[in-house]
Amino acid sequence: MSTPSPQESALLAQAAQWLERARHGSEADRAAFRAWLQERPEHVAAMDLVERAWRAAPRAAQARGLKARAPAAVAQGHVRSRWRLAGPALGLACAGACAGLAAVAAWTMNVDEQRLAAPADRMASFALADGSRVWLTPGSAVTMRATLLDRAVRLQGEGTFDVRHERRPFAVTAGDVRVVDRGTLFSVARRDGQTAVILARGAIDIEDSHSGAVIASPHPGQQVALGGDTATISDVDATAALAWREGRLVVQDQPLSAVAARLAELSGTPIALRDPAIGTLRVYGTYRIGDAAQFLDAVAALYPVAWRRTERGYEVYRR
Structure with missing residues (x-):
């Protein structure tokens, strides 16, 4: 389990105060709350964590051997409940939200x-x-x-x-x-x-x-x-462009030098062009990244070039 940093604890306490203000304040308070949420993504994350911490409070209390009461009032078929925790180590009222909320947040999420x-x-x-x-x-x-x-x-x-x-x-x-x-x-x-x-x-x-x-x-x-x-x-x-994550290299009218370099980068096997002039040849098609021979055979079928396997990888030369 992890302990929130002082900055995280402060932001969680601030989120708890905003939540209380939005629930029980005026329309102006709720508008200010929405503006606060839009200021930074971390504000939304803190509010989400605060709400989950409130919902998890009974389980957190039980995990610490504390007592929890859940008085519920039934109205029009819906159960409304408000959790109230007793114990010296945990308090979730807004006035003392910081320490209690940090404790529940640490209980509900790891780093x-x-x-x-x-x-x-x-x-x-x-x-x-x-x-x-x-x-x-x-x-x-x-x-x-x-x-x-x-x-x-x-x-x-x-x-x-x-x-x-x-x-x-x-x-x-x-x-x-x-x-x-x-x-x-x-x-x-x-x-x-x-x-x-x-x-x-x-x-x-x-x-x-x-x-x-x-x-x-x-x-x-x-x-x-x-x-x-x-x-x-x-x-x-x-x-x-992202087909490489599926093991495919999609080439759309690119120079041979660039394609050979990219294929070598993705496969971990060098492909050397012995004649720099052949690097300007245009290449297209879809190739398996783990099969350089398939790519080189396709190039050799289109252009007057040949290739051979070497100890370090592959080399391509003019025939």
């Missing part, structure tokens, strides 16, 4: 931390602690920390994320870029100081990881390329 890495010679897929899934290219890695109020991932290399929707925000940091998501399929690639983000479905914000300033909010089917202080948005076939 999970994971470190996952793909081998150098093949891709890998992992289930994250929150039920999301990540696909990593060879040699890539992620570290995930899921706390009471957020889910934070740090990426090295390239990964595609299929995020489970819930109130806690999900954020992927790669270099100076943070991608904030709430239930989406997207990919992030970090290479040589450059970051590329592709959105397949859902909605994301791309932020500066230091200042929090929003850089871009792409639509599904768009790619954002970030380097230095420049962000470039372009349309992309997201289904084709």
Whole structure:
């Protein structure tokens, strides 16, 4: 079990106060409450956790050997109940919500931390602690920390994320870029100081990881390329671009040099072009990532090139 940090405890107590104010205050109070929820994703997560903590309070009390009473009034076929806990260690009235709420929150949720890495010679897929899934290219890695109020991932290399929707925000940091998501399929690639983000479905914000300033909010089917202080948005076939997680490389009229480099990156096996001029040949089609010979046979059938297997991988030359 985990203990909320002082910042988390303070935000939980603030959420409890807002909940009480919204339930028993004026319409102006409820409008202010809605505005507070929209300020930050963490506010929504805190409120969700507060409400779950209130519902879980009787079980939390029983787990600690405390007494709980649940007087219920039946009206028009519906049961209305208000839990009241007795005991020196727990109090959930709004005036003393902070300590009690933190205790219940710690009882209802763990802090999970994971470190996952793909081998150098093949891709890998992992289930994250929150039920999301990540696909990593060879040699890539992620570290995930899921706390009471957020889910934070740090990426090295390239990964595609299929995020489970819930109130806690999900954020992927790669270099100076943070991608904030709430239930989406997207990919992030970090290479040589450059970051590329592709959105397949859902909605994301791309932020500066230091200042929090929003850089871009792409639509599904768009790619954002970030380097230095420049962000470039372009349309992309997201289904084709992310097909690598299914073991397929979809090529749409690209130079042989780029396709060979991408296939080598995804398979972990080098493909060397002995004549730089053949790198300009245009290639298209769908290929199995684990079968470089299929790809090279297709290229050799179209162009005057040949290939051979070497100790290090493959090499392609003009015939």
